[in-house]
Amino acid sequence: MSFSPMKAEFINPFLNSMKSVMEMMAQIELTAEKPIIKKDDVSKGDVTGIIGMVGEEVRGSMSVTFEADVALEAMQRMLGESPRSINDDVIDMVGEITNMVTGGAKNELSEKGFEFEMATPTIVKGKSHFITHGVDGPTIVMPFNSEFGKCFVEICFVSKKG
Amino acid sequence: MSFSPMKAEFINPFLNSMKSVMEMMAQIELTAEKPIIKKDDVSKGDVTGIIGMVGEEVRGSMSVTFEADVALEAMQRMLGESPRSINDDVIDMVGEITNMVTGGAKNELSEKGFEFEMATPTIVKGKSHFITHGVDGPTIVMPFNSEFGKCFVEICFVSKKG
Numbered sequence: 001m002s003f004s005p006m007k008a009e010f011i012n013p014f015l016n017s018m019k020s021v022m023e024m025m026a027q028i029e030l031t032a033e034k035p036i037i038k039k040d041d042v043s044k045g046d047v048t049g050i051i052g053m054v055g056e057e058v059r060g061s062m063s064v065t066f067e068a069d070v071a072l073e074a075m076q077r078m079l080g081e082s083p084r085s086i087n088d089d090v091i092d093m094v095g096e097i098t099n100m101v102t103g104g105a106k107n108e109l110s111e112k113g114f115e116f117e118m119a120t121p122t123i124v125k126g127k128s129h130f131i132t133h134g135v136d137g138p139t140i141v142m143p144f145n146s147e148f149g150k151c152f153v154e155i156c157f158v159s160k161k162g
Numbered sequence: 163m164s165f166s167p168m169k170a171e172f173i174n175p176f177l178n179s180m181k182s183v184m185e186m187m188a189q190i191e192l193t194a195e196k197p198i199i200k201k202d203d204v205s206k207g208d209v210t211g212i213i214g215m216v217g218e219e220v221r222g223s224m225s226v227t228f229e230a231d232v233a234l235e236a237m238q239r240m241l242g243e244s245p246r247s248i249n250d251d252v253i254d255m256v257g258e259i260t261n262m263v264t265g266g267a268k269n270e271l272s273e274k275g276f277e278f279e280m281a282t283p284t285i286v287k288g289k290s291h292f293i294t295h296g297v298d299g300p301t302i303v304m305p306f307n308s309e310f311g312k313c314f315v316e317i318c319f320v321s322k323k324g
Contacts (some may be wrong), residue, residue, distance in 0.1 A: 018195045029311070046319070048286070050212055050214075051214060052212075052213060052214015052215070052223065052280075052281025052282070052284075053214070053281055053282070054214070054216045054279045055279050059279070059280070059281050059282050060281060060282055061214065061281055061282050061284045063284060074270070088294075091294050095296065096257075097165060098177070103266075106201045117221070118214075118216070119214025119215055119216050119221050119222060119223055119281055119298040120214065120221050120222055120249075120295065120298075120299075120319075120320055121221050121223075121296060122212050122214075122223045122225060122293060122294065122295050122296070122318075123293070123294040123295075124212075124286045124288070124291055124292070124293055125291060125292045125294070126286070126288035126289065126290060126291025126292060127246060127288070127289070129286055129287060129288025129291050130286070130287045130288060131285070131286055131287075132250075132253050132257070132284070132285040132286075132287070133282065133283060133284050133285075134257065134283060134284070136282075136284040141236060157282075158201075158282055
């Protein structure tokens with residue numbers, strides 16, 4: 001597959017993986033809104049998992065941002081715990097979700113001939129923070145709604161060839 | 163070089179690179195405190211650059227976290243601009259610093275036979291946020307002081323062999 005970060009065949013594996021992981025792990029049904037090119041601060045959240053990706057021809061980053069209520073509800077449903085705020089267990093869960101979403105998309109893209117390796121996830125905790133990916137390429141934002149609030153998957157890839 | 167994330171020969175390239183980049187780019191002199199293994203939320207900041215790293219045997223992540231006043235002073239010194247808050251230019255600068263610090267450490271480590279590739283930087287903006295690296299390995303925190311406030315470099319590497 002030739003690399004084009006705007007193409008649906010590149011975006012959909014991340015979108016589908018996020019929906020599957022949240023449904024499978026936390027029984028939270030997400031409604032995907034239309035993916036958009038990120039402009040300004042359309043996506044804020046309270047806890048975010050970030051992962052770097054390196055392939056033969058491209059490098060990039062992916063993030064999963066949750067509003068606090070969605071993350072806390074997912075925690076309750078996955079582990080039966082009801083933390084009142086984003087504690088270490090929620091941070092671990094968000095790291096795990098970040099790994100799973102990226103891993104799922106990686107498998108689907110690998111079947112199409114697009115290969116990359118994943119770094120380790122990094123998790124950000126902070127009220128209403130905002131993520132910016134790279135500076136050289138467009139960032140695609142996939143907004144999701146749930147009955148507990150919003151979450152966002154964002155991807156940014158740039159060609160290694162500069 | 164055999165991989166041991168706790169070893170000084172692994173930590174020092176990041177520590178030295180951070181000091182050099184901040185002195186060279188922003189004429190801000192940093193005083194390095196003793197690197198420590200991260201426990202709880204010792205390092206909070208207002209703007210952070212994060213980058214993933216993937217090598218033959220290891221994967222990991224690195225972050226550079228600034229208190230707002232240090233980032234704003236660096237902006238003033240590097241570009242002559244005096245933003246009152248962390249705007250897009252400051253975010254770009256932090257992304258660039260993240261690339262340069264990691265790139266400098268990568269070069270020094272490469273000479274010692276430790277190779278990795280860098281993903282693209284991701285930048286977090288948010289008052290007093292807190293970063294957690296991975297979940298499987300220790301995170302080394304390198305705290306720095308300056309006359310304008312604190313900043314922190316953090317690295318976490320885990321073996322691919324699980």
